[in-house]
Structures are given as structure tokens and as C-alpha cells.
Amino acid sequence: MFLKTREFNQYERYILEAAGRCDLDQFDKDHLFTTDKRLLGEQLFYERIKDCIGGAKIWDMRLRLNGQSQYDFIIVADGKIMHFDTKYYEGQYNYVKGNFVSENGYVINNPLALQTKQHMRLQRFVDKMGISYEVVSCIIFVGEQFNVSGFNGDKRILFDKDICKIVNRLNRREVTSEEMEIARTFLEHYDYKGMHTRIHYYPFEEMKKGVKCPKCRNFLPIAEKNAKKVRCQCGCEYTKKEVVRLAFDAIYVLKNSGVTVRDVVEFTGVGRTIVQQV
């Protein structure tokens, strides 16, 4: 069971929403790129483990202990507190002295170095809370599009094929109340600092209008007059009312001031009457 799923900070929400609507500056482009990649990896892992009956699970945990540490997934199960740091890369890589080097020279710098620091902080937190569970940290490269040669194995580094084993383990027995209790202790210490980065707002009037599909983040087609639903290219369907709500949220994030009926009509193609009802 997931006690918490991913929350975006205001800045992440803004750049994800603004992407594809106007030219972003380099700072925002770089952040969009890393946010996108991170999300892709996290989402793939989440989809695979979300239906497992075992484990009290948290997606995105932040702890403050001599600075903030961020944990993609924390799973409490089988007397263990497991931390999974998900990574998403594509292509052929070579493992060279702790680094992963791609064919065209891109280097993933020793991922175990940062992970060790996070692991030690997590261990300290668990000790401080008086929890006697073993702490285990793993990096997991998700997606089958990532290949590595020259890697001799390290139990702290996992790959897509290992997810099956995690799923099987988590399905062995149902989550216990003690595990849930421990996960709640984590959430009580969730550190919200850093969730409010400053945003550089682009002119709203000059942005491309339209509503994005929450699942695949492509633009939805404009609602047709007589159709009841709007269908995304990924197959997801939304009622007009849902589209209006999505538009309201998007405009609110982009505009940083009051949302008008006219804005929503322009974004969705849905008639004024339905917009006003919603």
C-alpha cells in the first residue's frame, strides 16, 4: 500500500505545465530535462510495484538531517526499510571504476557515492527513531532500454530484470500494522523545505493554449461540440467536466492569478455553460 505518492513542488508543476507552450530559457530547459527523466523512471517503478499486497510504501520522501536528503521510494517490509533510488537511462553503457559511461561518452558519475551518503543519513534517522529494522539502499536502473557491460555485480545496484524479484517478495504476505506505523513515522518527518523554488513566469497571453493529459502529458484535442468525452492519443478518455477541471488547474499554475471562464473556454473548447457549472 502506498501511503504517499509523488508531489511536485510549485516550480516543477510550473515547468512541466509550461513545456511546449513557449520557449523556455536554458535554466528551465535543463530542469525540465532532469525532472522528465526522473519522473519517467519513478513512474515505471511505481506502476510495477503499486499493486503488491506487501510493504508500506512511500513515493518521494524528504528528510532533513544536516541538509536535506531525498528518497525516491521507501518501502517498509519484512523487517527491513528499503530505499530505492530509481534511474532512467537509454542505450549501451560500460562500467568503468564505479562510473557508467555511454557509447558517446556521457558519464553517470559514480552513483554509489551519493547513495552512500543518503544511506548513512537514512540509517541515522532510523536509529534516532528507535526503529530496529535493517536499512537497505539500492539504485535501480528501470527500463529495458539500458544495457551495461563490464559490470561484475554489486548488490546495491539493480536493473529492470530485478524488479520481478522485488514484486514477488512484496507479494509474499500482506502489509502489517507495524510496517504502516513505521511508514507513518517517516511521513511525520517529511521535510517540506525547498518545495517553493522561485519561478520565472513567462507571459501567459503568449503561451500555447490547451489541456495536457495527466497520464502522458501530451496536449488533448479540443473538445468537439457534440462529443461527451475527449480522447487522448494515449487512449485515456476524459469527460468534459474533467477537462474543465484540468484546464482550471493548468491555468492557475501558469497564470499565477485569477482564472476566468474565458480562459477555460479557450483552453478546452468546452462551452461556457458547462464551464460555469463546473
Ligand SMILES: [Zn+2]
Ligand atoms: Zn494521454
